[in-house]
Amino acid sequence: MKDFPAIDRKWQKYWAENKTFKADNHSDKPKMYVLDMFPYPSGAGLHVGHPLGYIASDIYARYKRHLGYNVLHPMGYDSFGLPAEQYAVQTGQHPAITTEQNIRRYREQMDRIGLSFDWDREIRTSDLKYYKWTQWIFLQLFKHWYNKKTDRAEPIEKLIEIFEREGNAGVEAHANEDTPVFTAEQWRRMSEKEKNEMLLKYRLTYLAETEVNWCPALGTVLANDEVVNGVSERGGHPVYKKKMRQWIMRITAYAERLHRDLDKLQWSDSLKEMQRNWIGRSEGAMITFPLKNFDDNIEVFTTRPDTLFGVTFMVLAPEHPLVEKITAPGRREQVEKYVEAAKRKSELERMAESKEKTGEFTGAYVLHPFTGKEIPVWISDYVLAGYGTGAIMAVPAGDQRDWEFARAMNIPIINIFEEQDIEKGANENKDAVLINSDFLNGLQAKEAIPRMIAELEKRKLGKRKIQYKLRDAVFSRQRYWGEPFPMYYKDGVPYPIPEKHLPLELPEVEDYKPTPDGRPPLGNARIWAWDEANEKVVDKALIDHKTVFPLELNTMPGWAGSSWYFNRYMDPWNDREPFSQEAVNYWRKVDLYFGGSEHATGHLIYSRFWQKFLYDIGLVPEPEYSVKLINQGMILGTSAFAHRVEGTNTFVSAGLKDQYKTHPVHVDVNMVDEHNALDIEAFRNWRDDLKNAEFITEDDGKFYVTREVEKMSKSKFNVVNPDDIVEQYGADTLRLYEMFLGPIQIAKPWNTAGLKGVYNFVKKFRKLYYDDQGRFRLTDREPDADELRILHGTIRKVRTDIENFDYNTAISAMMIAVNELTARKTDKRAILEPLIVLIAPFAPHLAEELWELAGHQPSVCRAPYPEWDEKYLQSATKEYPVSFNGKMRFKITLPADASKDEIEQAVLAHERTAKYLGGKQPRKIIVVPGRIVNIVV
């Protein structure tokens, strides 16, 4: 018998040479698209946690191939990214080289696990042939606008036509807030520059001076999902608000559809909920408050228009554009000081101080739209500039934050709720009955809100409004290692490079750092200007020339390439379009997507947005590319700790540590055995400072460590490398064990000791096919009823479990079957051959080996799963509901072909029946043809 690693190598080589997993774009078989989120190839390589999702999807893909599907199961690399660039800054090595090395390592590790990818379709986002089309899609976004009337993206030419015909008054678009109204005549009189600037306010990707998350340490802006708790997700550096001219994606145009279509998705509740929260849809009203002594109004958004009569003050965000204009001369100094201070604070500081409410009175007043009463206008940083209008109507009786502010600033509070004590806090309960509220008196929020909105709309004081938390996504990064924007600037206005000249290739630079004057790294590129007349990239020294213009210096963010890659896999060789209509109409969408939930508010929302855009412009046939998604949970590390006696170089074993004052030290898990005993010699040699360490051992002379579950990471010395496992036990054992650990959706700790169980199973499984002399042997004898029951019961269980991704219980079922068949010394082909196919998705290497030994063509891909169903139907078990006097009481499980007598006997024997009848004999037991058992008492 060959050892397992030898079998692995044999079949991995076979699959690669025969392109066993090549998917065809033309097939009569039903199609199945199984996709993993592609990885960023980092320098550290894969640890045992990474392949979890790949193994899970691989099992599904292989299983579906057995069932006769044409399976598309591709893999690639999200290969633009920060680490390669940071490495380049330090060493001067081109990021492409680092990336190439890392990819090679990833590929090697994936191959060793026996993953059935169609490598002919491999894509890399940093590949010229790929990012050509990322740039192309960017240009399409630039060339489209969002028409609210048709609720979809439309070509910008159509908008220009409308402008020329009738101006923009009748246009309902998702456009910038500050877009002025103009007539057709005004439009025609605009200069080219003015026209372009106007159109920019409508385009789905636009250039705008906006407040962005600026991270000085990384030298770049960050999208909202890249800022976590006020610091950068990568590196944890402080993040500040800063105004910059940036490319922005108008994702808010799709907010409603992104929200609405979540209902169509078979994602986990938590994932959908995360996206819902991120989109943050809330229904309410826009209300206009006229300013006293000014021509302007203050507009606010509120979800509680019913509390309008409780307003006692207004609050503007410090950044609100009206602040400067309306501040009274006597208040100017304090207000300016407050605004300055707010600007200087980092996100983190602003959050840290969130407990205490601060603010300043502007000296201005608005008039209450119904009562006409004067209401003071304040500024405070508890109102966010980026949400709603950046201004609120404050109702201290109904909103806790307003209540706190009112208390802090000594502003009066009007109670507008019946029988509610608002001495200690606001009443946010919507069931409270309104008082002091004119025509709303006596109503609850449920009726009062629509009443108030109707009244506001009637009097033209406000209107119904749906507000989203989702903001337009900043798309510019001040980095080198990303897709260049195919844009150049003429007269300060952006122009696209003609599509036929794509890709705009990333230029060489001498230095990957930003330029000395603070421009992005592409500022270091010499050949980086666009010659409009000759339509080519030229030396930027020529920029003085009339037809040569500067190119964009920013690059696209990491999520650009990952927002459409799933479509590219369908037709990755295409160099005339991103993918052919034929291919995309055949594969349509991803049938099953595997990935981590950490992408909920990043990749998974941006890619849905791009898919909807591509759908609008007729490039893809589905508005959602991934209806079914499985989130695999993380595999955690089990860290080991030795306990050092404080102030000494003496370590004390776990059982004795309570007798000393100690602190824990991470120990490399590879130096600890499965009983938690430490290899003291290895530990001493691990680091210089441990050479002379002393050890207080336990009575058995051993030194024990303590264990704790943490994230798997190099710095915690708890990383387990899949290569080591594969080398020792074979790939099949690793695959089975990762799946056996628990449900794939749940985070669970890795424990190498448990491997033994599945390794035994793999060995036992193989042993079934060999006689006592170690010869492969299958006989053609007829199987008996027991053997058939075991086989088909297992087939049923494993099949339903795979369909539900309950791989751990599927493996349990196979373990039971193998134990039972071993006990019976089964050697029949009719039983053991189907079993090979059953285990093949989990343990493909062993399955191939046995399948070949059994005399079949290699590659179990064409094994006849469906044929077995009939046999299964004959021998499977069924559930029989049992009722007492017609009322259903319980169910018994028996073979599907059980006779009437057998069922009667089973019911009588059933312990619970006897219990329920209290020892009485049933008058009669009726077994009805519909397989319902009725007991007449």
Place this chain on the structure above:
RNA sequence: GCUCGGGUGGCGGAAUUGGUAGACGCGUUGGACUUAAAAUCCAAUGGGCAGUAAUGCCCGUGCGGGUUCAAGUCCCGCCCCGAGUACCA
């Protein structure tokens, strides 16, 4: 704080959605084989009580109530853990 998950042996986890709780695996204990160890195989393994024994009984799914012939599963009220989010008006 809010939202969504989840609490089952020493451990990872099962339980066909209201029907014999603890499948399967690890670990542990005992046994077989062996000069010995490893490997392998067999048996036991939630807790308690009674019995020489086969076996029988009681208690047990975070806590307290409830519905039901029957609750890990459903309802009400708590406690704890995890994830996301954070002054979103």
